[in-house]
Amino acid sequence: MKNIKCDCGHVNPEGTVLCEACGKPIESNQHIDGNEKNKLLNMRYEGSARRSKTYNRTIVDKIWMFFSSVKVGVWLIILTLIASALGTLFPQEMYIPPAVDPAEHYRDEYGIIGQIYYQLGFHNLYSSWWYMLLVASIGVSLVICSIDRVVPLYRALKKQRPKRNSVFIKRQRYFAKTQDVSKQDVEKVVSQLKKKNYKIREEQGHILAEKGRFSRWGPYVNHIGLIIILIAALLRAHPFFFVEDYVWVREGETKIIPQTDQQYYIKNNDFIFEVYDENDERYGEAIEKTGEMIPSNFQTNAEIFKVKGEPLPGQDPELVKVNEGAIQVNKPLKVNDLAIYQSSYQLNEFQSMSFKLHLRDDENEESLGEFTFNMNDPKSEYDLGNGYRVVVDEYYPEFYMDDGVPDSKSKYPKDPAFIFFVYGPDIEEYEVNFLAVGTNLNPTEDNKYKLSITGVDMRDVTGLTLKRDHTLPLFMIGAIIFMIGVVQGMYWYHRRIWIHPKDGELWIAGHTNKNWYGLKRDLEKVLEDTKVEMPQDQQELK
Amino acid sequence: MAKNKKQKRLIFRSVILLILIGAVVFALVTNLKKEEEVVAVGEQAPPFELKQVNVDGEQTLNLHEDFEGKGVMLNFWATYCDPCKEEMPYMQSLYPKYKEKGVEILAVSVDATELVINNWISKNELTFPIVHDQKGAVMDAYDVFNLPSTFFINPDGTVERKVDGALTLDKLDGYLEEIVPESEK
Numbered sequence: 011m012k013n014i015k016c017d018c019g020h021v022n023p024e025g026t027v028l029c030e031a032c033g034k035p036i037e038s039n040q041h042i043d044g045n046e047k048n049k050l051l052n053m054r055y056e057g058s059a060r061r062s063k064t065y066n067r068t069i070v071d072k073i074w075m076f077f078s079s080v081k082v083g084v085w086l087i088i089l090t091l092i093a094s095a096l097g098t099l100f101p102q103e104m105y106i107p108p109a110v111d112p113a114e115h116y117r118d119e120y121g122i123i124g125q126i127y128y129q130l131g132f133h134n135l136y137s138s139w140w141y142m143l144l145v146a147s148i149g150v151s152l153v154i155c156s157i158d159r160v161v162p163l164y165r166a167l168k169k170q171r172p173k174r175n176s177v178f179i180k181r182q183r184y185f186a187k188t189q190d191v192s193k194q195d196v197e198k199v200v201s202q203l204k205k206k207n208y209k210i211r212e213e214q215g216h217i218l219a220e221k222g223r224f225s226r227w228g229p230y231v232n233h234i235g236l237i238i239i240l241i242a243a244l245l246r247a248h249p250f251f252f253v254e255d256y257v258w259v260r261e262g263e264t265k266i267i268p269q270t271d272q273q274y275y276i277k278n279n280d281f282i283f284e285v286y287d288e289n290d291e292r293y294g295e296a297i298e299k300t301g302e303m304i305p306s307n308f309q310t311n312a313e314i315f316k317v318k319g320e321p322l323p324g325q326d327p328e329l330v331k332v333n334e335g336a337i338q339v340n341k342p343l344k345v346n347d348l349a350i351y352q353s354s355y356q357l358n359e360f361q362s363m364s365f366k367l368h369l370r371d372d373e374n375e376e377s378l379g380e381f382t383f384n385m386n387d388p389k390s391e392y393d394l395g396n397g398y399r400v401v402v403d404e405y406y407p408e409f410y411m412d413d414g415v416p417d418s419k420s421k422y423p424k425d426p427a428f429i430f431f432v433y434g435p436d437i438e439e440y441e442v443n444f445l446a447v448g449t450n451l452n453p454t455e456d457n458k459y460k461l462s463i464t465g466v467d468m469r470d471v472t473g474l475t476l477k478r479d480h481t482l483p484l485f486m487i488g489a490i491i492f493m494i495g496v497v498q499g500m501y502w503y504h505r506r507i508w509i510h511p512k513d514g515e516l517w518i519a520g521h522t523n524k525n526w527y528g529l530k531r532d533l534e535k536v537l538e539d540t541k542v543e544m545p546q547d548q549q550e551l552k
Numbered sequence: 553m554a555k556n557k558k559q560k561r562l563i564f565r566s567v568i569l570l571i572l573i574g575a576v577v578f579a580l581v582t583n584l585k586k587e588e589e590v591v592a593v594g595e596q597a598p599p600f601e602l603k604q605v606n607v608d609g610e611q612t613l614n615l616h617e618d619f620e621g622k623g624v625m626l627n628f629w630a631t632y633c634d635p636c637k638e639e640m641p642y643m644q645s646l647y648p649k650y651k652e653k654g655v656e657i658l659a660v661s662v663d664a665t666e667l668v669i670n671n672w673i674s675k676n677e678l679t680f681p682i683v684h685d686q687k688g689a690v691m692d693a694y695d696v697f698n699l700p701s702t703f704f705i706n707p708d709g710t711v712e713r714k715v716d717g718a719l720t721l722d723k724l725d726g727y728l729e730e731i732v733p734e735s736e737k
Contacts, residue, residue: 032669074565139580146576153572244575266692322614323693324602324685388667405667408632418632421664 014039018175023162027056030169033178050548051181053521056170058162077175078158083151090144097135100127108503147242148224156233172211172218172508176517179510184520184529184547191516195540196509202536203507217509226523228499235492242484253348253478260359261469262386264315264329267345269476274345275315275329281355281470282309291400308352310337337474347478354473360385360423361469366444367432369459380464387422397435409446416444432459440460503511505529507536518545554623560715560728590695593714597626597705600690602683605666606673613683614708623655623712623731628685628696631668635718636700638715642721646728647680654707654733660685662699707733 014022027043028035028051035045035057043052043276051057060078076082097518106115116128131138161292179185194205200210208219246252255268259278267274284307286293297304315329335343342349362384365378379394385407406418409427416427427446436458441449443461450460510517518537521528526547537544591598600613612723615624627643629636641661647657657680661669666684673682685691694703704713712731719727 068562070566072564073569137583137586139584142583143576146579150572150576153568157568241575242577247579247586264687266687266689268692272689272692323598323600323689324683324687325600325612369710386665388665390667390670401669404671405665407664407668412617412634417634418668420632421630421662421668423664427636 018171018173020169020171023059025059026057027052027059028166028178028334029175030056030058030166031171032173032175033170034175035177035181039221049181050183051178053182055159055163056166058166059156060162060275063241074154074158077147077151077154080155083148083155086144086148086151090141090148093135093141093144096132097141099132100124102135103133106133145240149237152233152240156230160227160230167223167226170214170218173216174218174508174510176380176510176512179508179512179517181520182508182519182521183526183547183549184518184533184545185548186518187512187545188516188518188541188543190514191540191542195542197544198540199536202538206536208505208507208533215511219507219509220505222502222504225499225502225504228497228502230495231498232492232495235488235490235495238488238491239485241490242481242488245481245484249478251478251480253476255476256353257474257476258356259312259474260469260471261361267314267348267350269348269478270345270458272323273317274332275317275327276350276474277313277315278310279313280311281472282307282311283355283357283470284309300428304361308339308355310352310474311335312337312343312350314343314350322456337472342477347480349477351475351477353475356471356473358468359471360426360447361467362386363426363463363467364465365400365430365461366459366464367398367400367459370457375462377464378459383428385426401431401433401440402428403431403442430461432461434459503528505532507533516542518542520545569692572604590693591703591711591714593711595711596709597624597703597711598693600693602660602685602690605661605669605682605684606678607681613681615658617660619652619656621707621733623650623707623728623733624705625655625657625728625731626694626705627657627659628662628691628694628699629659630663630699631672632663633699637672639700639719639724640678642719642724643680644676644678645721646725650728650732651680654735655731656681658683660690662688670714704728704731706731 014024014026014036014094016022016029016032016034016036018029018032018034020029022030024034025039025042027039027045034052035051040046043054043057049393100116103112106112112133113128116124116133118124120127127133135141169511173536196217200219203219204210206221208221211218211220251270253269257265257268257276259265259276261278262283264275264277265393267276283305286297286306288294288297288303293304312334314333315330316332318328318330321327333343333345337343337350337352339352342351344350347356362382364380364382366375366380368375368378379396379398381392381400383392383402383405385446388402388405390402392402394400404416406416406427407421407423408419408425410417410419410425416429425447427444430443430445431440432443433440441457441459443457445463446460447463450462502520505522505528506520508517508519510519518533520533522528530547597615599614599616601612604611604613615626616685625643627636627639629640631637643657643659650657659678659682661682662685663669664686669682669684694701698716699720701716702719703711704715706712713727715723715727
């Protein structure tokens with residue numbers, strides 16, 4: 011490593027552009043920040059040695075150098091943006107119908123572009139390894155870029171001396187020379203600076219007035235916040251920190267709570283759906299305007315059980331109640347750290363249906379026997395008394411016609427249909443009754459008897475979301491630190507004013523990281539009523 | 553001194569890079585693990601015990617106890633699943649042959665009621681054991697989402713093969729052959 015010794019005696023690390031102590035441009039390194047002779051100095055990072063630009067030996071250094079480039083960081087962000095945008099071109103795989111083959115689906119729905127989209131793996135873009143690697147690289151770039159800049163910057167600001175090299179002073183943006191300035195005037199300027207909360211340091215008559223150095227750390231504080239947010243996002247991949255699942259529970263049903271290793275069950279005792287009262291004068295007008303009912307409450311009264319012992323899956327577990335209560339929107343019920351939220355519902359699923367048998371041509375439909383078909387626990391045969399019985403030949407919970415053949419779409423009794431065989435002492439073999447909701451589709455017209463629905467019992471279904479999220483506090487902390495960094499960098503300014511006696515003249519230079527107008531006003535105020543010349547903006551003079 | 557400083561920097565950079573690489577690897581691994589199947593090929597099939605439907609009286613079937621040392625074809629199905637119903641006759645036609653060779657066929661119905669299962673069984677004259685997973689506990693343990701889903705389990709209890717979707721007669725024959733116990737080959 012080749013250190014550079016400046017004329018002022020300070021030893022700078024290799025790659026330094028402006029001497030850390032006195033600010034003198036180091037001849038051989040001016041190309042790094044693009045400084046040109048006699049023009050203003052580039053004050054970026056105080057002209058400190060960003061080491062990444064100077065060392066490139068071991069593999070570690072090479073990787074470090076790659077990620078420490080802001081250019082690389084910007085490209086990573088651009089690539090991620092482009093990839094993220096492409097991912098929204100067509101639906102991701104999780105949003106296409108579950109039963110179809112994705113290879114065919116993308117080709118058939120979106121043509122050749124869809125096929126390319128699928129083959130490139132864009133249908134699972136956001137969980138693909140290369141996309142995650144891209145996002146992770148942004149994080150790596152953020153960390154290394156920050157370290158690589160904050161350390162030298164800190165060094166340079168700490169090592170700076172009040173006595174600066176004349177070249178440094180002359181090549182600042184705000185600069186002026188004044189002949190024959192009295193000592194009193196200098197003292198006046200210093201006391202004015204103190205009044206404006208500048209910190210004053212002096213070295214052999216050279217004065218450095220500085221304030222708001224704190225502002226320079228804003229971007230790095232901000233990056234720490236971002237990194238914490240990235241870490242939080244990373245942890246979401248792990249079920250210990252983040253879990254989300256869904257479960258439908260019917261009224262009266264006890265169901266396994268997913269994501270609990272079959273250790274917990276939930277029972278839906280009642281689902282409550284309430285609407286605002288249209289007769290209430292407070293709501294009446296609004297309800298009339300929308301023309302429909304407005305829900306006021308979705309609620310599941312639930313009980314939560316823990317499994318006792320370690321039964322095998324499928325064995326009837328012994329359950330111990332551990333919690334009960336009402337689940338309402340935004341008011342979850344907890345199982346350990348798993349919160350159960352109200353999130354959806356289905357009203358009026360069939361629970362049971364009652365039937366009666368009567369003579370087909372009896373207008374009064376006088377009952378000859380009744381039975382109730384319980385959808386949860388149906389029997390294969392019902393005895394109606396007096397020698398009449400009904401055999402359940404087929405039961406379709408969610409009835410539909412599949413090419414002329416009756417079938418069921420699901421196991422849920424949303425639209426049940428039945429084929430009953432009626433046996434009786436005066437029936438030769440049996441009579442077929444085909445019942446669906448609202449109809450009795452008798453296949454034969456010569457039935458003597460008929461089954462009719464006399465009543466139904468309905469139940470509701472509640473849809474519950476399960477959520478565990480230990481990453482939220484981390485997101486919160488990250489966001490707060492992010493904001494602190496933004497405020498720190500935005501609302502404070504790092505201003506420096508140098509007073510530099512030189513050959514009987516008084517040189518004054520000023521620098522700020524932002525808000526040059528504010529610095530100008532500070533200077534005007536400070537130099538008021540003195541003979542010292544107001545510095546000119548040399549950038550404007552050009 | 554300069555050398556010492558350089559070494560320090562190398563160590564510092566290496567440590568930071570290692571931490572970052574660690575974080576990236578953690579992210580990738582946990583994400584890929586998520587997509588991994590709960591019951592993967594080569595792993596032990598989770599044990600379970602369910603009520604048998606097509607048998608007189610109350611009887612349960614325990615996967616590991618009742619079929620110890622046998623190859624087991626574990627088929628998840630339901631009466632409302634058309635492709636499931638299509639492959640059932642294939643299973644029935646191969647059942648007697650493989651039962652002799654020490655391979656059992658076990659169908660797990662995830663229907664809501666025994667009534668519909670029994671209706672289907674009696675109309676299709678199925679003789680291999682059929683159990684009822686009314687609460688979906690076994691379906692959950694095997695992480696089955698779409699029907700039909702079939703696991704071919706070796707006599708030692710490890711999963712030999714997992715098939716999502718319907719099977720043809722030829723494929724079924726070949727897959728059953730794979731799980732015949734050594735002693736019967």
